[in-house]
Amino acid sequence: MKQKDFVIEAMRKNGGMATFSQLNKMVDVSLWGTKTPFASIRSIVQRNDEFFKLQPGLWGLSEFKNKLLNLNIDKTDNEFSHSYFQGLIAEIGNARKFDTYIPAQDKNKIFINQKLSNVASIEKIYDFTYPNIIRYAKTIDVVWFNERKLPNAFFEVEHSTDFKNSLGKFYELQDFRVKFFIVAQKEKRRRYDDIISASIYKDLRDFVKFIDYESIVRLHEKEMIRYEI
Structure with a gap:
């Protein structure tokens, strides 16, 4: 599995959305071989089309996008x-x-x-x-x-x-x-x-x-x- 796949799987288990702090806890980085796993997770989420921004600090999986947007969580006044x-x-x-x-x-x-x-x-x-x-x-x-x-x-x-x-x-x-x-x-x-x-x-x-x-x-x-x- 690629590092991105670990992040996708963790977000799926969390209902298709998560904050960076949640991902830091959920993603198994034991085999990544990096001293900065939190920075790697952030970079993966921000740079790949498999993810999209819902709220400041809250990200969703693109495969769940229609479902999440139906909750109106992409809007601010709700x-x-x-x-x-x-x-x-x-x-x-x-x-x-x-x-x-x-x-x-x-x-x-x-x-x-x-x-x-x-x-x-x-x-x-x-x-x-x-x-x-x-x-x-x-x-x-x-x-x-x-x-x-x-x-x-x-x-x-x-x-x-x-x-x-x-x-x-x-x-x-x-x-x-x-x-x-x-x-x-x-x-x-x-x-x-x-x-x-x-x-x-x-x-x-x-x-x-x-x-x-x-x-x-x-x-x-x-x-x-x-x-x-």
């Missing part, structure tokens, strides 16, 4: 994309030894080939403050908690160009020493900057950071390789 980035963010948190929380309304949504409930490390949010504030935190797309069961970071995955709902949640949580992230397409950065510059959000500007999808993918790949090593 449920699959939202849960995909929630899953990536949760896996980054897990690799960094945080407890990760995903809200109840999203737990049955699909992250590649599993439910988000299988990715989050805790089922219920920690009661780290008053109930009237917890009710906002419970709706955040992904929360990382430290070893003291206090929030380290809040992430909102935002497909719209409004951002106001996410910023409203962050406003209610601003008194905590925590990181706030809006995760969206990089093309929406200008719109985000316009909204956050409004006077109503002056107390949030120094605490909320915009991070694009491609940056999340790069962080995910970096953390998964570090975790595997």
